[in-house]
Each structure stands twice: as structure tokens, then as C-alpha cells.
Amino acid sequence: MMDRGTTDMAVTIGGVRLANPVMPASGTFAEGLSSVVDLNRLGALVTKTITRELRTGNPLPRVAEVDSGMLNAIGIPSKGVPYFLEHTLPLYRQWVPPLVVSISAPSAEHFAHLAAEVSVPGVTAIEANISCPNIEEDGKAFAMRATSTETVVRHLRAATSLPLWVKLTPNTGDMAEVAKAAEAAGADALVVANTILAMAIDLQTFKPRLGNVMGGLSGPAIKPIVLRQVYQCARAVRLPVIGCGGISTAADAAEYMLAGASAVQVGTATFLHPGAMIDVIDGLARFCALHGMASVTELVGAMKREEADEDDVTWAEPVA
Amino acid sequence: MNFCPSVVRERAEVLSNTLVNSEYRHLVAACGPLAASAAPGQFFQLLCPASPGNAPFFRRPMSLYGADPAKRQVEFLYKVTGAGTRGLADLHPGDRLDMMGPLGRGFVLDPAWKSIVAVGRGAGLATLAPLAQAAQALGIAVTAILSARRPDLVVSDALFRSRGATVLTVTDTEGTSGPAHVEGLLRGLIGQGSCDAFFTCGSSRLLRVQQRLAREFNLPGSVAMEQQMACGLGMCFCCVRDFNVGGEIVHKRVCWDGPVFDVLEALP
Numbered sequence: 172m173m174d175r176g177t178t179d180m181a182v183t184i185g186g187v188r189l190a191n192p193v194m195p196a197s198g199t200f201a202e203g204l205s206s207v208v209d210l211n212r213l214g215a216l217v218t219k220t221i222t223r224e225l226r227t228g229n230p231l232p233r234v235a236e237v238d239s240g241m242l243n244a245i246g247i248p249s250k251g252v253p254y255f256l257e258h259t260l261p262l263y264r265q266w267v268p269p270l271v272v273s274i275s276a277p278s279a280e281h282f283a284h285l286a287a288e289v290s291v292p293g294v295t296a297i298e299a300n301i302s303c304p305n306i307e308e309d310g311k312a313f314a315m316r317a318t319s320t321e322t323v324v325r326h327l328r329a330a331t332s333l334p335l336w337v338k339l340t341p342n343t344g345d346m347a348e349v350a351k352a353a354e355a356a357g358a359d360a361l362v363v364a365n366t367i368l369a370m371a372i373d374l375q376t377f378k379p380r381l382g383n384v385m386g387g388l389s390g391p392a393i394k395p396i397v398l399r400q401v402y403q404c405a406r407a408v409r410l411p412v413i414g415c416g417g418i419s420t421a422a423d424a425a426e427y428m429l430a431g432a433s434a435v436q437v438g439t440a441t442f443l444h445p446g447a448m449i450d451v452i453d454g455l456a457r458f459c460a461l462h463g464m465a466s467v468t469e470l471v472g473a474m475k476r477e478e479a480d481e482d483d484v485t486w487a488e489p490v491a
Numbered sequence: 492m493n494f495c496p497s498v499v500r501e502r503a504e505v506l507s508n509t510l511v512n513s514e515y516r517h518l519v520a521a522c523g524p525l526a527a528s529a530a531p532g533q534f535f536q537l538l539c540p541a542s543p544g545n546a547p548f549f550r551r552p553m554s555l556y557g558a559d560p561a562k563r564q565v566e567f568l569y570k571v572t573g574a575g576t577r578g579l580a581d582l583h584p585g586d587r588l589d590m591m592g593p594l595g596r597g598f599v600l601d602p603a604w605k606s607i608v609a610v611g612r613g614a615g616l617a618t619l620a621p622l623a624q625a626a627q628a629l630g631i632a633v634t635a636i637l638s639a640r641r642p643d644l645v646v647s648d649a650l651f652r653s654r655g656a657t658v659l660t661v662t663d664t665e666g667t668s669g670p671a672h673v674e675g676l677l678r679g680l681i682g683q684g685s686c687d688a689f690f691t692c693g694s695s696r697l698l699r700v701q702q703r704l705a706r707e708f709n710l711p712g713s714v715a716m717e718q719q720m721a722c723g724l725g726m727c728f729c730c731v732r733d734f735n736v737g738g739e740i741v742h743k744r745v746c747w748d749g750p751v752f753d754v755l756e757a758l759p
Contacts, residue, residue, distance in 0.1 A: 203724035203747055207591070209494035219726075227742055234721045234729040236548035241721065245728050248742065390548065442722040443538065443550060445500055445591060 178459035179466045180452070182214070184411045184434050185334045185359030187269055187296050189214035192467060193424065193452045196415050196438030197273035197298060197338070198245065202262055207445040210266045212452060214434065218259065220273040220300050222249040223285050230382030235371050240390030240417070241439055242369055244383030247275060247303070252288045260293050269295035271336065275303045279313075279323040283330035290331040297333050299324070302340035302365040314340040317352035328357030336413065338362035339404070341393070346400045347407035354408040362413045362436065363401045367393050390439040393417045398430050405431025405472060419447060421454020428470040498594060498724070499525045502587040506564065508580070515617075515646050516580055517556070518567045520588055526565055529558040531621035532597030532715050532751040535565070536723040538589035542581055545574035550591065552720045552746070554618040554692075557650075558593075565590075568617035568646060594723050595750050598622055598713055602629050604687035608680055609656075610673065610701060611647075612638035615693015618715045620647040622690055623654035631687075634680055636661060638668045638694060674700045681708055688712055695759035705754055712754030718745040733758045 180191040194215040195204075201219060210216060229246030236242075250258075255272075263270050272289050274297060276282040286297055301313035301323055313319045314337075324337055337353045339346070341364035350361055366387020371380040379385075397416025405412045414432030418424050419440035427435050440447040459467050503520035511517045526535070536550035557566035571580050582588060600607070600622075607626060611619040616637055626633045633656035639645045640663045648658050659676060661667040680686045681704065689701045689712030698714055705712045718730040725747025734743045734756045743749065 199722070199726060201724070201726040203722075203726055206498040206724065207496050207500065211494070219728075228728060228731065231731070232719055232729070233731075234549075234719070234727065238546070239548070241548055243721075243727070243729065248728050248731075442727060443548070445498075445724065 178456055178464050180456055180459075181466075182434055182468055184413065185296065185336060187215070187334050189269065189434060191452050191455075192428070192434035193448050193455070194268075194271070194434065194436055195441065195448065196436035197300065199438035199441050204441065204445060205266075208449055211268065212449055213268050214452075215269045215271050215295070216263060216266060217271045217298060217436065218263070218273050220247050220249070220275045221252065221255050221285075221289070222247060222275050223252055223281060223288070225249065225251050232380065232382055235380035235386075237371055237388070238392065240388055240392030241442070242371055242381055242386040242388055243366065244381045244386030246383065252285065255289065256291065260291070264293055271296045271298050273298040273300050273338070275300040277304065278307050279326040282323050283326040286327050286330040286335075290333050294333060296336055296359075297327070297331055298336040298338055298362060299327050300338045300365070302338060302342075312340045312342065314338075314349055315343045317345065317348040320349050321352040321356045324353050324356035324358050334359040336360040336362055338365060338415075340365050341397055341400055341416070342368045346403045350404040350407045354410050358410060360411045360413060361404055361408065362415055363404045363432075364397050364416055367396065389417065391417045391419055394423060398427060401427055401432050402430040402474075418451065421451045421458055424451045424455050425458050425470060428467070429472070429474040431472040431474075433468070433471050496525070498592060499523060500589065500591040501526065502589050503565070505582045505584055505586045505588055507584055508582050511568070511646060512643055514570050514644055515568055516571065518569070518579065518582065518588075520565055520590070522563060522565050522590070524560065524563060526590065526592055527558050527560045527563045529555045529565060529593035530597040531555065531625050532618065532713075533593040533595050534723075534750060535567070535590045535592030536594060536720070537567075537575070537579065539575035539578035540581060542574070542578045545577060547575040547578060549721050550723060551575035552594075552723060554614075554715065554750070555593065556617045556620050557624075558621065568620070570614060591723065595746055596748070598625070598690060598715070598751050600625055600629055600631060601688070602631075604631050606632035606634065606685045607688045607690060608634045608636065608677065608686045609651075610636045610638075610677070610689065610691045610694075610697050612668070612694035612697060614717070615691070615715065616645070616647040618692040619690060620650050623651045623656050626656075627654045632685065633657070634659065634685055636673060636676060638662070638673070638697065640664065670696045670700045673697055674704070677701070677704055681710070686710060689754055691715075691754065698754070698757060698759045701754055702757075702759075713751050714754045714757045715750050716745050716752055716757060717750070720746050722746070
């Protein structure tokens with residue numbers, strides 16, 4: 172039996188108690204993972220994003236590998252709400268961790284309808300993926316701007332009494348303002364962030380390496396960027412922030428929590444190592460135990476900043 | 492603690508990794524009982540070692556060439572084509588290979604069949620190979636039509652023969668690999684009652700021939716499909732292909748719904 176340490180790993184995120192702070196990132200998780208790992212070990216289960224409309228997804232190729240990461244333009248294939256309620260939801264009921272349903276829609280009104288439709292027993296919380304294009308704003312993602320973020324989150328808040336997690340896009344110049352807008356409009360937690368808009372070109376064929384030309388970059392390549400954004404958001408709001416971006420190991424997760432994340436989502440790493448989330452949970456527990464922490468929550472925002480007096484700082488070049 | 496996985500990730504020990512001709516290598520690895528119980532048509536996701544200048548990010552899907560539950564071994568037959576397989580080629584006996592499997596739905600043999608035909612080309616020859624042993628165990632006769640560019644590039648022929656199969660080799664250089672000639676061979680086998688089902692992999696042209704014959708003679712068939720993959724567990728939806736299911740075109744995930752599909756549903 173593995174020693175999981177003496178640290179209490181439970182966290183509470185926007186009213187939802189999780190046995191530990193580690194969960195899958197939406198889109199990188201489905202029931203197939205249960206053939207390799209025990210899903211009951213996870214802090215929460217997060218579905219692939221569902222939409223009201225039926226979507227087949229983007230043209231192939233839908234993924235491409237790049238240095239230390241992957242590009243994807245899957246295009247959110249979705250079988251719609253009735254299929255989710257009849258098939259997906261009953262399937263997930265066999266597992267114990269809270270179920271978080273990821274939703275997406277092309278307008279604030281559609282978002283609200285969808286949130287109401289999936290607010291059913293068996294669903295613990297809603298994760299609103301507002302990184303998708305907003306047809307009312309020329310296709311710009313809701314979460315690129317504070318104003319459109321506030322509008323869509325207000326509609327969502329009015330449509331459901333379930334805890335509302337709002338997933339932000341990293342593709343904005345004003346992360347903190349967007350985070351504040353989501354908080355003001357009634358979000359219970361923020362998920363920071365999503366993939367970073369990117370592309371790659373094949374030098375043999377001169378063709379883009381994604382069928383959709385542009386796509387989202389994920390994996391270790393984006394970790395330092397999203398870590399910074401989590402830090403910015405966590406300082407800007409009182410809401411719990413769930414870190415999501417290139418987390419592959421317990422060390423990555425610990426870094427995110429030190430930057431201010433209250434929980435973490437693991438995505439691309441699971442594609443390479445199906446047991447990545449389990450390794451993160453066990454490693455995080457060992458890390459906390461090593462540092463004598465009674466609770467994993469002691470890590471949250473515990474980054475230490477040097478605040479030495481100017482007078483004490485030596486600016487001289489080190490002597491060789 | 493009663494969790495019971497059906498897929499395992501393990502660091503298998505490479506026992507051998509040798510060239511079998513100018514293009515293909517044969518890798519044998521010692522593994523646990525679950526991996527060694529892999530069925531024909533199933534595949535593994537291999538984390539290929541990085542070679543200089545190449546660090547593959549994703550795992551690489553690799554179809555099963557052989558599995559031996561008694562010896563606790565799996566075998567792969569692969570052609571070095573890119574960053575992943577170049578890394579595989581560098582493995583030496585005693586090295587570890589990070590593999591995840593067995594994955595996907597494999598070939599299903601109906602014990603009522605008396606004889607089947609396996610038609611493959613290129614990498615598809617490796618994918619079809621484990622059928623030979625499975626069919627032999629059920630007393631089903633096998634005719635293997637193995638297609639390659641040149642006679643020296645044919646693989647799996649010795650394995651099929653060792654399991655009692657009849658092997659017909661067709662090649663580009665001999666002018667025997669065209670669809671018309673293969674169709675003639677298949678019609679001959681159907682005529683003599685030696686084809687209760689088709690099994691195929693590796694050639695769209697030969698798939699079309701078998702689809703035509705399957706309709707004409709009302710014969711069942713299975714095809715193993717290939718596609719670029721990321722997760723291998725049905726989660727990422729990057730490996731979808733179009734399939735014709737009852738006249739409707741639908742997406743199916745090659746890794747999870749396949750890689751073996753009904754021959755009539757496949758769109759070459």
C-alpha cells in the first residue's frame with residue numbers, strides 16, 4: 172500500500188467539496204480512461220464540452236505535435252443535450268467523484284438555455300467554456316473581453332442554481348479584468364485557462380498541419396504562460412481559481428497552487444500517460460507531507476516573494 | 492480497491508529488435524499477462540524514445556504482430572518512417588519500452604467458418620498476421636494474399652505458412668498486385684468455397700475490391716483501419732473517420748470504435 176501521507180487532500184471549490192484538488196481538463200477525458208485508471212481516485216470528473224446543436228467537429232487532421240506540446244482543432248463534436256441526458260449522464264453515475272458538465276454555446280441566451288437543460292440531478296457543477304466564439308461579437312471568444320464575459324456569466328447565473336465554474340481563455344490581453352467581470356456576474360469559480368491560439372505549417376507539403384489551420388496549443392509548452400495568468404487572476408478575485416495549462420506532474424500542480432490555484436486540471440498529459448492524474452494526486456500528497464502540511468490548501472497562494480529593502484540589495488556584478 | 496484495468500501502461504523489456512528486410516523491423520518485448528493476452532487486430536500505444544533531433548510528443552499506435560500469453564511476450568513489426576519509428580529502431584535488448592495496451596476492438600472469428608481470406612499490403616501485413624494463429628486454433632483454414640512493391644519486401648509470409656495458411660504473394664514488380672488480378676484470385680477462392688469471410692488491412696484499392704465481392708456474394712468481412720491518434724482511449728476524437736452505417740455517414744473513432752470495422756461500413 173502506497174503511503175499517501177498524512178495531509179488532508181480535500182478542497183472546496185465554489186461550494187463543491189472535492190476529495191483532492193486534481194481533475195481532468197474538459198475534452199481530454201472520457202469513460203475510456205476507466206479501462207486504465209480508477210476514476211474514483213479523482214477529485215472530480217469533467218465531461219467533454221456539450222452543445223445544444225449537433226456538431227461533427229473540424230476537418231482532419233485535428234491534432235499535430237509540436238515541441239513540448241500539441242495543437243488541436245477538434246471542433247467540439249457533440250451529440251446534443253438529449254443524448255447527454257440519456258446516455259452520458261447515467262454512464263458517469265457509476266463513479267463517485269462529483270460530475271462537472273462542460274457546456275458551450277454561440278450566444279449568451281443559448282448558454283443560459285443549455286445551463287438550465289443540464290441542471291439535473293447527478294450534475295454537481297457546470298463549467299461554462301466561454302472560450303468559444305460569440306456569434307454576437309463577430310466570432311470573438313466571450314472571455315476575450317470583460318464586457319462579453321459579464322453578459323454571458325449573468326445569463327448563466329440566472330439560469331442555474333448549480334455551482335458555476337467559468338473557464339477563461341488565455342487569448343486575451345486583460346486576464347484580470349475578465350476574471351473580475353466573471354466574479355461580478357456571479358461565477359463560483361474560475362478555470363484558468365484554455366489552449367493558446369496557435370498554428371504550424373508542414374514544410375514538405377506547405378500545408379497547415381491542422382485541417383482548421385489554427386488551433387489550440389496545450390501541453391508543457393504553455394505551462395509558464397498559464398501559470399502567470401493563474402497568478403494574475405488569483406490576485407484579482409476572491410473566487411477559487413482552478414489552474415489548467417500544461418500540468419504533467421505533481422511538481423507542476425504544486426507550482427500552480429503556490430501561484431494561487433485552489434485545484435488543478437490535467438489534460439494533454441493524460442494522452443501520453445493515462446495515469447498522469449493519479450501520479451499528480453499521489454505526488455502532491457507526498458510533497459505536502461514532506462513540507463509538514465496538514466492540508467493541501469496550505470499550498471494555495473503560498474508563493475514567497477522577496478521583499479527586501481532596496482538598501483539590502485547588492486547590485487554589484489558578482490566577482491568571477 | 493477492486494479496480495481491475497483492462498488496459499495497462501508498463502515498461503516492457505525489449506528482448507530483440509531486428510531487421511527482417513530492408514524496410515521492416517521485428518520487435519519482441521517481455522510484458523505482463525494483460526498485454527500478452529492481446530487479441531489479433533488490437534493495438535498498443537508506444538512511447539517511442541527520442542532520437543537525435545526528434546522527440547515525438549504523442550505515443551504511436553502500433554498494431555499487434557504477435558502475442559504469447561504463456562511466454563508473456565508481445566511482438567510488433569514496423570517500418571521506420573518517422574520520428575517515432577526511428578526512435579523504436581534504436582532500442583536494444585534489455586532497453587525498456589513504455590507501452591499501453593491492449594487497445595481497441597480486434598478481429599472476431601466465427602467458429603462456424605471453414606475458411607477465410609486475409610488480404611493485406613504494406614503495414615497491413617503485420618496487422619493481419621496474428622489472425623493465422625487464431626484461425627488455426629479454431630480449425631479455420633486461411634488463404635493469405637500478401638501484397639508488396641517487391642518480393643523481398645513481403646513480410647508475414649513465413650508466419651502465415653508456419654500456421655498452415657496458404658500464401659499467395661502479389662507484387663508491383665511482378666505486375667500481380669493490381670486490383671484486377673487480386674479480384675481474379677479472390678473470385679477463384681470464392682468459387683472453390685475457400686472464402687467464408689474477408690479480412691483486410693493496408694490498401695484502399697484492395698478494400699474496394701473486397702467490398703464489391705462481399706456485396707455480390709453476400710460475404711462478411713472486417714477491415715483494420717489506420718488513422719493518426721493522440722490518446723488511443725476514445726477521449727480526444729482526433730482519429731475519427733467517416734463510415735457508412737445503413738446509408739448514413741457517421742464519424743467513428745478508429746482507436747475506440749475500431750480499429751477493426753465491418754468491411755461494408757468502411758469508406759476507403
